[in-house]
Amino acid sequence: MINLRRPIDTRDRALQVARELFAxxxxxxxxxxxxxxxxxxxxxxxxxxxxxxxxxYLAVLDQLFESVEDAxxxxxxxxxxxxxxxxxxxxxxxxxxxxxxxxxxxxxxEMADESGVGRQVLKxxxxxxxxxxxxxxxxxxxxxxxxxxxxxxxxxxxxxxxTIGYFAISAMIQRLWSINLLEHAMIDRRKRELTDMVxxxxxxx
Amino acid sequence: MINLRRPIDTRDRALQVARELFAxxxxxxxxxxxxxxxxxxxxxxxxxxxxxxxxxYLAVLDQLFESVEDAxxxxxxxxxxxxxxxxxxxxxxxxxxxxxxxxxxxxxxEMADESGVGRQVLKxxxxxxxxxxxxxxxxxxxxxxxxxxxxxxxxxxxxxxxTIGYFAISAMIQRLWSINLLEHAMIDRRKRELTDMVxxxxxxx
DNA sequence: TTGACAGCCTAACGGACGTTAGATAGATTT
DNA sequence: AAATCTATCTAACGTCCGTTAGGCTGTCAA
Numbered sequence: 219m220i221n222l223r224r225p226i227d228t229r230d231r232a233l234q235v236a237r238e239l240f241a242x243x244x245x246x247x248x249x250x251x252x253x254x255x256x257x258x259x260x261x262x263x264x265x266x267x268x269x270x271x272x273x274x275y276l277a278v279l280d281q282l283f284e285s286v287e288d289a290x291x292x293x294x295x296x297x298x299x300x301x302x303x304x305x306x307x308x309x310x311x312x313x314x315x316x317x318x319x320x321x322x323x324x325x326x327x328e329m330a331d332e333s334g335v336g337r338q339v340l341k342x343x344x345x346x347x348x349x350x351x352x353x354x355x356x357x358x359x360x361x362x363x364x365x366x367x368x369x370x371x372x373x374x375x376x377x378x379x380x381t382i383g384y385f386a387i388s389a390m391i392q393r394l395w396s397i398n399l400l401e402h403a404m405i406d407r408r409k410r411e412l413t414d415m416v417x418x419x420x421x422x423x
Numbered sequence: 424m425i426n427l428r429r430p431i432d433t434r435d436r437a438l439q440v441a442r443e444l445f446a447x448x449x450x451x452x453x454x455x456x457x458x459x460x461x462x463x464x465x466x467x468x469x470x471x472x473x474x475x476x477x478x479x480y481l482a483v484l485d486q487l488f489e490s491v492e493d494a495x496x497x498x499x500x501x502x503x504x505x506x507x508x509x510x511x512x513x514x515x516x517x518x519x520x521x522x523x524x525x526x527x528x529x530x531x532x533e534m535a536d537e538s539g540v541g542r543q544v545l546k547x548x549x550x551x552x553x554x555x556x557x558x559x560x561x562x563x564x565x566x567x568x569x570x571x572x573x574x575x576x577x578x579x580x581x582x583x584x585x586t587i588g589y590f591a592i593s594a595m596i597q598r599l600w601s602i603n604l605l606e607h608a609m610i611d612r613r614k615r616e617l618t619d620m621v622x623x624x625x626x627x628x
Numbered sequence: 629t630t631g632a633c634a635g636c637c638t639a640a641c642g643g644a645c646g647t648t649a650g651a652t653a654g655a656t657t658t
Numbered sequence: 659a660a661a662t663c664t665a666t667c668t669a670a671c672g673t674c675c676g677t678t679a680g681g682c683t684g685t686c687a688a
Contacts, residue, residue, distance in 0.1 A: 228665080228666090242537045242538065243536075243537065243538045244449070244451070244536065244538075246449070246451040246452055247451055247538055249644075249645060249646085250645080250646065250647090251644085251645080251646095259665095259666075259667095260666075260667065260668080261645095261646085261647090262646095262647075262648080262666085262667080262668085263665070263666055263667075265646085265647070265648090266664085266665060266666075267665090270646080270647080271645095271646065271647090323535065326535055327532075327535060327536075329592045329595050330528065330531055330532060330535070330591045330592055330595070331448075331449065332447045332448065332594050333447065333448045333449075333452055337598070340595065340599070341598065341599055344599060345599055345600070369612075371600070372612070372613075372616065373616075375589060375592075375596065376585055376589060376616065376620075378592075379584055379585050379588035379589040379592070380581055380584050380585040380588070382588075383584035383585070383587075383588030383589075383591075384580060384581060384584040384588075386535045386588075387534045387535055387580075387583075387584070389537050390534045390535070390545065391580065393542070393546065394545070394546060394549060394550055395550070395576070407574075407577070408577075411577065411581065414624060415581075415620065415623075415624050418620075418623035418624055419619060419620050419623055419624075433635080433636090454674075454675060454676085455675080455676065455677090456674085456675080456676095464635095464636075464637095465636075465637065465638080466675090466676080466677090467636085467637080467638085467676095467677075467678080468635070468636055468637075470676085470677070470678090471634080471635060471636075472635090475676080475677080476675095476676065476677090
């Protein structure tokens with residue numbers, strides 16, 4: 219009989235499908251059998267590639283954080299003013315988030331969940347991301363480009379809520395108002411709204 | 424033997440404990456046995472008061488929406504300018520949310536979840552709440568108090584994310600930065616930040 | 629006084645889940 | 659050619675879950 223198995227594929231497909239399902243239904247709402255079925259494989263086969271369901275989830279989470287960290291690194295190195303770089307960062311952030319809808323939903327579920335499986339991963343990988351942004355804002359304040367009465371960390375928590383949180387509920391908005399926040403026009407509008415907000419609350423003029 | 428049972432209590436206690444646990448661990452992460460144990464009762468006894476776990480959850484959700492609707496009604500009827508009423512509404516909203524931490528977390532989980540049990544409840548009760556706010560902003564725009572280039576519905580989604588979303592992750596912030604967002608000083612700060620933001624992005628001066 | 633009922637209990641059912649054991653078959657290495 | 663390894667399978671185990679059946683007991687109305 220012809221060999222229909224493509225060994226290396228299964229692991230990658232598992233990561234991809236797991237990401238989709240975890241984003242949609244959460245960790246507890248997704249069974250290994252669900253993931254396996256969508257790949258066209260039986261559940262125990264997944265445990266050949268990952269030691270447990272929990273480890274599979276953590277692998278997904280790690281992959282997401284890596285793409286976030288890559289995106290973050292890509293933002294920082296330009297020679298514009300800090301105000302211009304901030305504007306650009308917000309726009310890039312929206313683009314990135316909009317093109318990774320699964321990421322936003324998993325990340326947000328993990329942040330909002332108290333009994334989350336990924337607590338350790340968040341504890342390790344989230345503070346450095348915020349720290350980078352906080353330092354950036356702090357330097358801007360020192361140089362008089364950003365308002366000094368703004369608390370950088372609080373500002374970032376708010377910005378986090380209004381970008382990630384905003385898109386995390388896009389599925390509900392689609393259901394209730396039949397408006398797709400991930401559409402091109404909507405993303406552009408959101409970019410403008412957020413940039414405006416950041417300019418008005420953070421920038422000195 | 425003395426009768427230690429206080430019949431009416433159990434139902435109320437169940438609603439209260441269920442609200443706490445659903446907020447903390449989500450619908451799927453909370454079992455009837457968990458809820459029952461915390462009340463000091465066995466699981467099947469809960470089904471004497473509620474026909475199923477799902478109905479218990481929906482009862483919790485209904486209760487939450489009622490308190491939100493009550494709070495909303497309390498805001499509207501003053502005779503100040505719309506700008507002043509908006510400022511007041513934001514402050515009241517923060518106070519309300521901070522004093523109902525369970526509400527925020529359940530509501531947010533429900534909004535972010537695609538397979539949520541409470542979809543129907545949200546579909547019925549969320550749009551009217553937003554509609555009230557949207558009409559208010561719309562009238563303010565007509566009278567020149569609010570910027571006309573702001574889209575009221577988008578603005579409200581953003582405001583929703585930055586208030587509810589912000590507090591929904593307070594447990595994580597406590598864990599990662601040892602800062603309690605629900606403390607008095609933090610709530611006041613948040614009130615000021617949000618009022619500032621709303622003034623700067625929505626108000627005409 | 630008695631019968632209905634409310635509120636709890638124990639026991640257990642059926643199903644879903646994560647996981648393990650062990651077999652099989654093709655690919656790779658020796 | 660033989661041995662080993664890799665990726666899958668089937669079968670099943672133990673656990674947890676929501677829910678049901680049925681029994682007990684104290685309360686209260688007729």
